[in-house]
Amino acid sequence: MTAISPRPGELARIADPATGISLDELALAARNHGMPLEALRYDITPIGLHYLLVHYDIPHVDPETWRLPITGAVERALELDLDELRSRPRVSHTVTMECAGNGRARLRPRPVSQPWLDEAVGTARWTGTPLAPLLREAGLSPDAVNVVFTAHDHGTERGIEQDYARALSVTDALADEVLLVYEMNGAPLPPQHGAPVRLIVPGWYGMAQVKWLREITVLPERFTGFQNETAYRLKSEPDERGEPVTRIRPKALVAPPGFPDFQTRRRVVDAGVVPLFGRAWSGTGTVTMVEVSTDGAQTWHEAELGTPAGPYAWLSWRHSWQADEPGDYQISARATDERGETQPVDQPWNRQGMANNMAQQVLVTVR
Numbered sequence: 001m002t003a004i005s006p007r008p009g010e011l012a013r014i015a016d017p018a019t020g021i022s023l024d025e026l027a028l029a030a031r032n033h034g035m036p037l038e039a040l041r042y043d044i045t046p047i048g049l050h051y052l053l054v055h056y057d058i059p060h061v062d063p064e065t066w067r068l069p070i071t072g073a074v075e076r077a078l079e080l081d082l083d084e085l086r087s088r089p090r091v092s093h094t095v096t097m098e099c100a101g102n103g104r105a106r107l108r109p110r111p112v113s114q115p116w117l118d119e120a121v122g123t124a125r126w127t128g129t130p131l132a133p134l135l136r137e138a139g140l141s142p143d144a145v146n147v148v149f150t151a152h153d154h155g156t157e158r159g160i161e162q163d164y165a166r167a168l169s170v171t172d173a174l175a176d177e178v179l180l181v182y183e184m185n186g187a188p189l190p191p192q193h194g195a196p197v198r199l200i201v202p203g204w205y206g207m208a209q210v211k212w213l214r215e216i217t218v219l220p221e222r223f224t225g226f227q228n229e230t231a232y233r234l235k236s237e238p239d240e241r242g243e244p245v246t247r248i249r250p251k252a253l254v255a256p257p258g259f260p261d262f263q264t265r266r267r268v269v270d271a272g273v274v275p276l277f278g279r280a281w282s283g284t285g286t287v288t289m290v291e292v293s294t295d296g297a298q299t300w301h302e303a304e305l306g307t308p309a310g311p312y313a314w315l316s317w318r319h320s321w322q323a324d325e326p327g328d329y330q331i332s333a334r335a336t337d338e339r340g341e342t343q344p345v346d347q348p349w350n351r352q353g354m355a356n357n358m359a360q361q362v363l364v365t366v367r
């Protein structure tokens with residue numbers, strides 16, 4: 001068995017097209033679970049059904065002794081404990097979050113990492129306090145460029161030992177909707193989702209939402225840590241610098257119709273009118289259209305849209321499928337957002353398998 005991260009400078013691996021999922025990938029998939037797609041029925045995903053991604057181990061952080069320093073290129077370094085954070089203005093946002101690697105296992109050839117199929121998504125009600133006023137209180141120095149969020153979890157990745165850390169530009173960090181959160185769906189943050197405090201950056205892929213926050217550092221230069229410089233970049237050649245992964249591309253998912261076969265997950269429905277239902281979201285603007293295909297992406301029908309649960313949350317869609325002929329079908333849905341970006345039917349391939357919003361394919365047998 002080849003290790004995923006053996007040596008410093010190791011390139012992201014691409015699986016040989018002839019090989020299946022490895023035990024290393026299975027070990028990741030067993031730790032990092034997706035949202036069972038039948039949970040698309042909930043506006044707000046119940047905590048245990050929200051997808052989960054943890055690069056290293058879930059750290060144990062004692063909320064009593066937890067402190068958050070805000071340091072670096074600021075006029076007055078601050079340090080807050082949990083009570084101080086809780087006594088600040090309280091804001092909640094309903095946010096659809098998706099892992100940037102969602103859909104990776106469907107890419108050909110397959111980038112080797114957490115092998116997500118379609119379900120690395122969830123919507124939660126996050127409660128905390130806005131970040132911008134805290135940064136303003138600390139007083140950003142005029143030469144501030146990046147704000148780095150460093151976490152308590154520690155590990156190695158492609159041979160580089162690190163604390164999980166991600167930076168945002170000062171502009172992105174000062175956006176009104178960015179929160180330091182201590183509650184998820186009205187309960188204290190659970191250990192797996194970042195207790196006691198995590199960052200929420202609505203509209204961005206999951207990697208920006210740093211869990212188990214330990215320190216916020218303002219830098220007068222660009223942050224060059226692994227999770228910004230090496231990982232989470234769209235590139236097709238290994239030596240390319242690549243474009244950073246940022247906001248969530250438009251995507252729609254179909255809630256599984258009928259009932260499943262245990263091992264293949266193929267769906268079975270009775271002939272007649274089959275109600276199709278799902279959700280759609282985009283981090284770059286409101287979803288303005290969802291189209292459904294029941295013939296393997298040959299023809300598309302506009303679905304009826306519901307109202308989103310908030311400006312950063314998914315909306316529901318529905319479509320009645322007149323399925324009169326018994327047989328095998330492939331169902332797909334694709335979203336378009338207000339910028340006019342539509343999900344592709346073919347894979348947008350890149351070496352790390354990031355931001356892949358290829359339309360889902362659901363196999364259904366009409367009986």
Ligand SMILES: Nc1nc2c(c(=O)[nH]1)N[C@H]1C(S)=C(S)[C@@H](COP(=O)(O)O)O[C@H]1N2
Nearest residue numbers: 051052053054055099151164206209210211
């Ligand atoms: N400290 C820390 N924050 C992290 C991660 C991590 O491994 N460590 N994983 C990131 C990634 S890649 C994703 S997709 C989201 C997942 O958040 P969730 O597990 O609460 O759904 O957390 C992000 N924040």
Ligand SMILES: [Mo]
Nearest residue numbers: 099100206207
């Ligand atoms: Mo992720």
